[in-house]
Amino acid sequence: MTEPDAPSDTQATYVFAVCRNADLSAVAELPGVTVDAPVTALPLGKLTAIVQSVRAAEFTDEAWQARLSDQQALERYARAHHEVVSAVAARCPAVPLPMATLYHGEDRAREALSQEEGRFEAVLKRIERHTEWGLKVYATPSSPVDTAPAPVHRVTPTGRSSPEPGAGLAYLNRKRDVQERRERSTDEALRAADLVDAEVCRLAAASRRLRPHPQPSADRRVQVLNATYLVDERRTGELALLTQTLRDRTGAQIELSGPWVPYSFVGEVQP
Numbered sequence: 001m002t003e004p005d006a007p008s009d010t011q012a013t014y015v016f017a018v019c020r021n022a023d024l025s026a027v028a029e030l031p032g033v034t035v036d037a038p039v040t041a042l043p044l045g046k047l048t049a050i051v052q053s054v055r056a057a058e059f060t061d062e063a064w065q066a067r068l069s070d071q072q073a074l075e076r077y078a079r080a081h082h083e084v085v086s087a088v089a090a091r092c093p094a095v096p097l098p099m100a101t102l103y104h105g106e107d108r109a110r111e112a113l114s115q116e117e118g119r120f121e122a123v124l125k126r127i128e129r130h131t132e133w134g135l136k137v138y139a140t141p142s143s144p145v146d147t148a149p150a151p152v153h154r155v156t157p158t159g160r161s162s163p164e165p166g167a168g169l170a171y172l173n174r175k176r177d178v179q180e181r182r183e184r185s186t187d188e189a190l191r192a193a194d195l196v197d198a199e200v201c202r203l204a205a206a207s208r209r210l211r212p213h214p215q216p217s218a219d220r221r222v223q224v225l226n227a228t229y230l231v232d233e234r235r236t237g238e239l240a241l242l243t244q245t246l247r248d249r250t251g252a253q254i255e256l257s258g259p260w261v262p263y264s265f266v267g268e269v270q271p
Helices: 061-068 071-089 106-114 117-127 167-203 233-250
Strands: 011-019 039-044 047-055 094-096 130-139 153-155 161-163 206-210 222-232 253-260
Touching (some): 011 039, 047 106, 047 117, 061 071, 071 094, 106 117, 130 167, 167 206, 167 222, 222 233, 233 253
Antiparallel strands (some): 011 094, 039 047, 130 253, 206 222
């Protein structure tokens, strides 16, 4: 939704979210993404946009590209955006908009957002009283001693070293066994991940399977499931209990995180 750059000496309207029954007290003390203006409400008929007036010069392509190369600055903006969205969503149904969604003033923002009223209403109907939960499943790492030892050598009377009879074949067999155990472990982890996903999907209103994240070098685990689920707030306790049951049932390492604002379940909804 981000529009082309506005002149650098003008103000732009930054949009955090679109909601129903907005409660501005939730964001009254929040700075938003700038200290120059308060976070306010922009009426959109039956809906309301949560907005802030910002200097357009701070969001030109050049300024944003520079910010992308400054990790700390980017994180500050991301935290500020998320803080406002989370505060609003905690008080009323809200559709979070992507970071740096800007328009050339309130009139343009109202015009553009009003054109999407049908989609916003559909999203709000879908996510009302629901939150997003992340779930990750990891394969158990191989044991550090689970490696094939090198062939055993003997020392001949002349002082030369040579493999024991049959040592080469035994080494290859052990190496093959190690590889087979690793493959079985991975297959078991993938089956466990499919089982976990299927069980949680039965409880969730919607789900998305995401690309597994590579782990830090110090973490030897392999992520075999990275998924997110839209869950009715009334079923949060069921989700926690189900996760523990699946840990006990599968022996898999399962991490549950949340609740989050349902960012993952707003983009594909159509009116």
